[in-house]
Amino acid sequence: MAVIKTENLSYVYGEGTPFRKVAVDNVNIEIDEGELVGVIGHTGSGKSTLIQHLNGLLKPSSGKIFIDGEELWLDKSRLRPIRFKVGLVFQYPEYQLFEETCYKDIAFGPKNMGLSDAEIDRRVKETARLVGLSADILDKSPFELSGGQKRRVAIAGVMAMEPKVLILDEPTSGLDPKGREQILGLIREYHQEKKNTVMLVSHSMEDVAKNCSKILVMNSAKVFCYDTPVNVFHRSRELEQMGLSVPQITRVFNRLKAMGYDFGEDVYTVDFGRKLLLQVLSGEKKLKE
Amino acid sequence: MLKDITIGQYFPGNSPVHRMDPRVKLVLTMAFIVMLFMSSSFYGLLVGIVYTFMAFAASRIPFKMMFKSLKPIIPIIIFTAILNILFVRTGDVLWQLGFIRITQQGIHTAVFMVVRIVCLIVGTSLLTYTSSPIELTDAIERLLSPLKKLKVPVHELAMMMTIALRFIPTLIEETDKIMSAQKARGADMETGSIIKRARALIPILIPLFVSSFRRAEELALAMECRCYHGGEGRTRMKQMKTSAVDYVSIVITAAFIGAVVVINILV
Known part of the structure; x- marks a missing residue:
């Protein structure tokens, strides 16, 4: 069953003023449980606005949203419980840290859910382990940590709520390559361990291609496509026309194809490209004529 | 809102x-x-x-x-x-x-x-x-400039006003963002007694203060990098006529x- 479903979802900023802008235009998506969805699109393509709808922070101008089969905004008192089902990690989440210790900050979400102290303690420790924070860091003030550590604390704060769907808005922005790989690694691990649905908003095609099982492409407030990476990158020409890059390795193989070396398959990760290349070079596989 | x-x-x-x-x-x-x-x-x-x-x-x-x-x-x-x-x-x-x-x-x-x-x-x-706010503070600075003779730091006051005005929209945006983030973590700011609601503001005010101080520090550094040292000898791109x-x-x-x-x- 689809854990997230939207029906003709639209959102307009500043209705009735000269600054009126359609941010999300008639979006219909269905996201199945257990997927790791990559959301890509230009700045201003409506990605952030869309994900803020999914846990009821923004009210759609028109259309419906269903979380786990339950319609949002039907009953306002149900909004909070539904919000606990969809965990949202904002861009630069480290700026929302406020508690005296990391432990207390991670416990903020679970505490708001009204869980018992024992359960809160279990969750904080478990997520701290999951995001790779050692026990001594938990007693430190979040303001003493490095940028990458702060971000992991902030992400842990949302993960500790154990939402059915975890949405992360550009969790790797502003980090160095090593920090990025760490964050993406922990998201992968979280997904494998919990088998929950994860949505990952990103600018980097490489990151999305490598990690996600489905890709949602947004273009000027509309959904361009929602499909598997193979099918999405198969339309690399259209993506490039929209000004979105395709992974570098896909470009290399597209160019090879144009030069007459058709490997017969779409390549979007370096590992797969290497395997394919080695197979062809060792004669296991033939180039397409 | x-x-x-x-x-x-x-x-x-x-x-x-x-x-x-x-x-x-x-x-x-x-x-x-x-x-x-x-x-x-x-x-x-x-x-x-x-x-x-x-x-x-x-x-x-x-x-x-x-x-x-x-x-x-x-x-x-x-x-x-x-x-x-x-x-x-x-x-x-x-x-x-x-x-x-x-x-x-x-x-x-x-x-x-x-x-x-x-x-x-x-x-x-x-x-x-x-x-624009910049025009206004410039005007205030010019109109008050006779007070410089009385050692009133007119330029500094005008600069403070300019910076304060400049950062109001930024801070509003920031507050909105932090509020959304804490709401997403289940913070409840709309119900409960006054004391409970005031307490619910802590998760918003602390990050806001921290980021304001960070911004102030960054801005001061950026100004110094561009050799800002008060109003003395400073010329203007837009002359008021x-x-x-x-x-x-x-x-x-x-x-x-x-x-x-x-x-x-x-x-």
Whole structure:
């Protein structure tokens, strides 16, 4: 069953003023449980606005949203419980840290859910382990940590709520390559361990291609496509026309194809490209004529 | 919610009012306030109303912005009206119940004060609608520059104002973002007792303070990197010049003030 479903979802900023802008235009998506969805699109393509709808922070101008089969905004008192089902990690989440210790900050979400102290303690420790924070860091003030550590604390704060769907808005922005790989690694691990649905908003095609099982492409407030990476990158020409890059390795193989070396398959990760290349070079596989 | 605040919102444009020297605009606004408070009769006030409408029309700002600027002070207007109606006890009694006595004089004063406040707000908001905050602080700095001789740090004060104004929208945006983030973590700011709600503000205020300090530090560093060292010897890209528009508006304003004085004497 689809854990997230939207029906003709639209959102307009500043209705009735000269600054009126359609941010999300008639979006219909269905996201199945257990997927790791990559959301890509230009700045201003409506990605952030869309994900803020999914846990009821923004009210759609028109259309419906269903979380786990339950319609949002039907009953306002149900909004909070539904919000606990969809965990949202904002861009630069480290700026929302406020508690005296990391432990207390991670416990903020679970505490708001009204869980018992024992359960809160279990969750904080478990997520701290999951995001790779050692026990001594938990007693430190979040303001003493490095940028990458702060971000992991902030992400842990949302993960500790154990939402059915975890949405992360550009969790790797502003980090160095090593920090990025760490964050993406922990998201992968979280997904494998919990088998929950994860949505990952990103600018980097490489990151999305490598990690996600489905890709949602947004273009000027509309959904361009929602499909598997193979099918999405198969339309690399259209993506490039929209000004979105395709992974570098896909470009290399597209160019090879144009030069007459058709490997017969779409390549979007370096590992797969290497395997394919080695197979062809060792004669296991033939180039397409 | 926070985005609805319009006080001090600047509408870029190229109307005569926009082209005026901000110094002249500032002085004329003060003259306008004096004019409003000088007029002691309805005819005098009418002159003020006409002046307000004329200025608004000349600025080509949509008239509905006039009402938008009034929205936040509606409670003050109502409060003033009620106070005047209840506490002015002279004049013909229109209605009496116990110690409450509504007199003709009371209603007269109430209407007078309301009209005065409305004109005051609409007229002064025109100043901020048609001049950017930077223009305004520059104008204030220039107008106050004689005080430099008395060792008043005029430039520093103006710079502080500029920075404060510049960061209001940024901070509003930031507050919105932090509020959303904490709401997503289940923070509940809408229900509960006052104490509970005040406590619920902590997760918003602390990150806001931290980021304000960080911003201040970054800005100071950036300014220093560009060799900022106070106002001494600093030149300006945009020189303020008075032109024909300014002289015309000074003459018009003087004429209106003259009219109010004459009306005051005659009526």
